[in-house]
Amino acid sequence: MDVGKTLEPPVTGWQTFAIICHMPPRRRPRAVTITDVAQAAGVAPSTVSRAVTRPDRVNAVTREHVLAVANRLGYRPSPVARALGSGRTWTLALVLPDITNPYFAGVIRGAERQAAATGHVLVIGSSEESGRAEWRIVEKLAGSVDGFLIVSSRMSDQRIVQTAGLRPVVLVNRQTPGVTSVSPDQASGTRQIIEHLASLGHREVLFIAGPPESWLGARRWAGISAAAKKRRMTARRVGPFPPSIEGGFVGGEAALSDTATAVIAHNDLLAIGVLMRLASRGVRVPEDLSVVGFDNIFGSDWCDPPLTTLGDRTEQAGRSAVDLLVSLVEDHGDDAEPPAEIVAPTELVIRRSTGRARTGKLVLR
């Protein structure tokens, strides 16, 4: 859809001429540098540098003067040159599997805000659910950021450790030995889910699994089967399915051919897909089948019916992760202390997709 093309004038003799004459590629007008300011203010460049970055290490009057001149000239420090000199880019990378997945919106916002608050800029890389792509992003960005925030990583522990060798890393929704992390408490969360279902008379649940690379997914299934066992309930698993609405269509089909009275989906996207498929098959939720999701995403409160789901504080997680990362970055030197592994609270949000277990078999209408 290059509109430009259609608007472009045909190549004229003049243009051609200019090209032949190798018109000097008039670049961006040279920016005002520290040297210009120094000259205009009658001081050394280093003084200007100090006046700008360490105001306290400069005489008050010279500082005011220099700053005034800098201002008058419209001086703006070059982040690039600064980074080259100091080794700090003031940029943090946020890497995640899918930027369009609404679950990540909270993490992104939290991270963005905290990054801004600490004077950093956030770069976002979306790996499209692929571990290789994730590593490629890491390699590409390593040279231009101060650290990595890796959310729901699809990479192997080994790659993660390798990444941590390149730059400071904080993991979100994932734990890897030796690496700082923030992850939601899935043990407690899955227990809450099972308790809730048990209290509604369910004895048999079906877990609709997400991507096998998902560390969180593994924790979820582990938690569910453990909690179910303790409650003497049966828990089965089907999948894996892509963690998307479409994945839920297929997962919903699987649920129909199972005897479970409740399904727990790997995340809300899947759960909503299940909901849609069930609706189209005439299965009533929760009368015929209860559905539970994870994440409490945007929209899980206005789907039909609103979804019972396990929420965590994503925005908070993003914020904390940035804080941890910044302190790691600042820390370059001795880190005698072992890396933090923060476990964040989760909370079951009960809405209308769960109800009393049906008594008979599932009848398709």
Place this chain on the structure above:
Amino acid sequence: MDVGKTLEPPVTGWQTFAIICHMPPRRRPRAVTITDVAQAAGVAPSTVSRAVTRPDRVNAVTREHVLAVANRLGYRPSPVARALGSGRTWTLALVLPDITNPYFAGVIRGAERQAAATGHVLVIGSSEESGRAEWRIVEKLAGSVDGFLIVSSRMSDQRIVQTAGLRPVVLVNRQTPGVTSVSPDQASGTRQIIEHLASLGHREVLFIAGPPESWLGARRWAGISAAAKKRRMTARRVGPFPPSIEGGFVGGEAALSDTATAVIAHNDLLAIGVLMRLASRGVRVPEDLSVVGFDNIFGSDWCDPPLTTLGDRTEQAGRSAVDLLVSLVEDHGDDAEPPAEIVAPTELVIRRSTGRARTGKLVLR
């Protein structure tokens, strides 16, 4: 994180001693530079540089040799140094009002992909719906990016022009004289909406307005009132409301006290909020009131009822915008040709939130 660390022996008396002696703050282990490679390969640094960035301008055998050595030493070019020397950062900034608004997910994904495809990295800045914050982001990023992609800008035309003076700019969902842009065809879109409603017998519509700073919002209202006039329908406007679900709660209330048989909300978020409020007030959609949104966001197909909405190709827009921006960046020099102003097609997605106009008055149950 200095990888060295984990491999390092525990702190011994020696280390302590060293620390007391003001051990130079052992920074990140110095990276392998072009000079190291040059030395090891027995060539000049400039040759290494060429071998890496312009393989064709170097003798094949030297090239292979240099590259092999570089590889062996684990050389990775420093993007920062590169940027300082060349003036190209290979980074593009995407600035938008609210990163958590699902509407932008498509634009972001499209832009991200195309940026990656053209070898660029994308930096995202969220302005929280504030024009001042937007400008702050621009100022902050100007020095470290090659260009700006500004989506649904809340800034004044003047600020936008000012931004364009700093760096190449492509606008999305906004037009400003002299600046390249990509925006959805609201004239045709609003006509489609009005035609659709007219065909269902509606004679009176209510527009629930979004932020007054929204250029698109202004176009929408202009289009609606023009199209309505042509059809001899009445169109009223209420608002402004924040373009969010919560805004829709309030907007829904406003709709209840109006005689219109159809409401058109500034965007889907607002529309869904309206839907929720109407449901809680016992108003049936579309039997009592029809509701139309804009954007066809993720979730507009599974809300209750699924929303009739005007969609545009956001992912496509993001991609094209990046293409335009890259060509602007590449272009630095003669810009004789006027900036492109792309108008992208829109399409009405008809779902279940619109139906025949009710005949009597609106009765609250």
Place this chain on the structure above:
DNA sequence: TTGAAAGCGGTACCAA
């Protein structure tokens, strides 16, 4: 407190 100058890691021009 200030100035001088050596980097930071490449790029790019010019000469060989």
Place this chain on the structure above:
DNA sequence: TTGGTACCGCTTTCAA
């Protein structure tokens, strides 16, 4: 095709 080298704009010793 290669080497030498002057930058790019700022940070950071080290002296004064």
